[in-house]
Amino acid sequence: xxxxxxxxxxxxxxxxxxxxxxxxxxxxxxxxxxxxxxxxxxxxxxxxxxxxxxxxxxxxxxxxxxxxxx
Amino acid sequence: xxxxxxxxxxxxxxxxxxxxxxxxxxxxxxxxxxxxxxxxxxxxxxxxxxxxxxxxxxxxxxxxxxxxxxxxxxxxxxxxxxxxxxxxxxxxxxxxxxxxxxxxxxxxxxxxxxxxxxxxxxxxxxxxxxxxxxxxxxxxxxxxxxxxxxxxxxxxxxxxxxxxxxxxxxxxxxxxxxxxxxxxxxxxxxxxxxxxxxxxxxxxxxxxxxxxxxxxxxxxxxxxxxxxxxxxxxxxxxxxxxxxxxxxxxxxxxxxxxxxxxxxxxxxxxxxxxxxxxxxxxxxxxxxxxxxxxxxxxxxxxxxxxxxxxxxxxxxxxxxxxxxxxxxxxxxxxxxxxxxxxxxxxxxxxxxxxxxxxxxxxxxxxxxxxxxxxxxxxxxxxxxxxxxxxxxxxxxxxxxxxxxxxxxxxxxxxxxxxxxxxxxxxxxxxxxxxxxxxxxxxxxxxxxx
Numbered sequence: 001x002x003x004x005x006x007x008x009x010x011x012x013x014x015x016x017x018x019x020x021x022x023x024x025x026x027x028x029x030x031x032x033x034x035x036x037x038x039x040x041x042x043x044x045x046x047x048x049x050x051x052x053x054x055x056x057x058x059x060x061x062x063x064x065x066x067x068x069x070x
Numbered sequence: 071x072x073x074x075x076x077x078x079x080x081x082x083x084x085x086x087x088x089x090x091x092x093x094x095x096x097x098x099x100x101x102x103x104x105x106x107x108x109x110x111x112x113x114x115x116x117x118x119x120x121x122x123x124x125x126x127x128x129x130x131x132x133x134x135x136x137x138x139x140x141x142x143x144x145x146x147x148x149x150x151x152x153x154x155x156x157x158x159x160x161x162x163x164x165x166x167x168x169x170x171x172x173x174x175x176x177x178x179x180x181x182x183x184x185x186x187x188x189x190x191x192x193x194x195x196x197x198x199x200x201x202x203x204x205x206x207x208x209x210x211x212x213x214x215x216x217x218x219x220x221x222x223x224x225x226x227x228x229x230x231x232x233x234x235x236x237x238x239x240x241x242x243x244x245x246x247x248x249x250x251x252x253x254x255x256x257x258x259x260x261x262x263x264x265x266x267x268x269x270x271x272x273x274x275x276x277x278x279x280x281x282x283x284x285x286x287x288x289x290x291x292x293x294x295x296x297x298x299x300x301x302x303x304x305x306x307x308x309x310x311x312x313x314x315x316x317x318x319x320x321x322x323x324x325x326x327x328x329x330x331x332x333x334x335x336x337x338x339x340x341x342x343x344x345x346x347x348x349x350x351x352x353x354x355x356x357x358x359x360x361x362x363x364x365x366x367x368x369x370x371x372x373x374x375x376x377x378x379x380x381x382x383x384x385x386x387x388x389x390x391x392x393x394x395x396x397x398x399x400x401x402x403x404x405x406x407x408x409x410x411x412x413x414x415x416x417x418x419x420x421x422x423x424x425x426x427x428x429x430x431x432x433x434x435x436x437x438x439x440x441x442x443x444x445x446x447x448x449x450x451x452x453x454x455x456x457x458x459x460x461x462x463x464x465x466x467x468x469x470x471x472x473x474x475x476x477x478x479x480x481x482x483x484x485x486x487x488x489x490x491x492x493x494x495x496x497x498x499x500x501x502x503x504x505x506x507x508x509x510x511x512x513x514x515x516x517x518x519x
Contacts, residue, residue: 009422009450035412035420035454037304038257059450 235305
């Protein structure tokens with residue numbers, strides 16, 4: 001099981017994947033936005049997206065949980 | 071002369087414009103969002119008006135709020151800085167319709183240069199060299215494939231209404247074009263409200279060199295030398311210098327002449343920048359785009375020419391002659407600008423936060439245009455530019471040495487900054503040799519995998 005956490009304060013611009021999806025290493029799960037920059041959050045490894053902890057429009061802090069891949 | 075100027079911007083550029091406005095004895099009016107109430111530019115203006123909440127659409131991009139602030143304060147002119155409303159032709163027209171002076175070019179010039187396709191077509195007619203590329207918008211993936219086939223790979227995919235490198239990518243083959251085209255379209259729609267895309271033949275080893283122009287009140291257009299802006303990450307500039315170490319006097323002369331023709335073709339007034347790509351192998355250049363406003367990196371031109379560009383903008387807007395002899399502009403020494411960003415120095419990811427310590431370098435030949443001070447918060451709402459560290463010395467070698475000293479003397483704690491990267495850049499043999507191109511950062515920071 002792999003947890004994906006935020007590396008910085010950002011706004012959640014787009015949620016690309018859905019819970020239950022089969023994802024592959026490098027797939028875009030969520031796109032964050034901060035300081036006029038889009039930052040894609042990628043799957044780190046293959047698996048099922050068991051949890052998606054953010055929604056579009058959320059403001060997340062460094063270290064917040066974004067997703068869990070099981 | 072103007073009685074007062076409202077500066078419709080924030081951060082370092084608002085502060086820099088306010089400095090000249092006040093030096094000229096003109097009343098300076100700042101506008102700000104709730105996120106920026108404590109920044110230096112708000113304090114340093116003679117008067118400051120709250121525009122609204124932090125999101126740009128509800129503050130710095132809110133044309134009605136800006137016009138309202140100008141009315142309430144009795145402003146006689148509006149200086150837009152760069153970004154936000156600076157290249158918005160309908161806002162410029164609105165300002166003029168209100169009976170205010172617009173410190174910028176005529177709205178039709180903004181409009182003609184704002185669309186990259188119309189600008190390319192116009193420049194080609196004016197005898198300014200352009201890269202092989204689209205003469206009309208590319209509307210779908212199939213049309214993009216056909217256009218790329220005509221131009222030949224690699225191609226650059228761009229938003230026609232774009233700027234700041236947003237949505238731009240290079241494609242080496244049909245698969246990359248398919249992916250890049252969709253991304254470019256969605257970003258163009260989202261950021262610029264216009265999904266039009268163009269393709270251009272991609273020059274693999276290129277320098278990004280731009281010419282500063284001024285359209286005078288009497289209609290003449292003059293060129294004030296060039297700036298080399300090849301040090302970029304994500305198609306955004308990180309360091310600039312003048313003179314460019316990568317062009318010959320002959321090429322410089324041809325580029326300046328082309329930039330003047332470009333300005334004349336649109337009846338340009340005020341400060342503008344003609345951006346070109348220089349093909350380092352062919353020793354030739356093509357027109358890239360024109361920025362119809364004051365450029366972020368204008369200080370390097372000011373340092374080597376001794377001309378205050380904001381002062382000239384104000385004089386021209388007031389219909390007066392400029393403060394220098396346009397026929398006798400001389401360039402003395404070498405100037406470098408380093409952009410200090412709130413971002414981690416490895417991957418260049420944004421790093422907002424509260425600034426605990428802020429100590430600027432100072433001394434002969436050092437100029438710092440800063441938007442923040444200790445205690446200020448860098449928020450996620452705006453771009454990550456904290457300050458521009460500029461140096462001016464007699465030669466490039468001396469300027470590089472002073473820049474390295476100044477970078478190590480600049481202390482910012484709180485948000486992460488790219489200062490460690492700037493120190494590394496100044497030590498890299500590619501940058502110090504002068505023989506670099508737009509891929510220099512990609513070579514210093516190869517992408518993982």
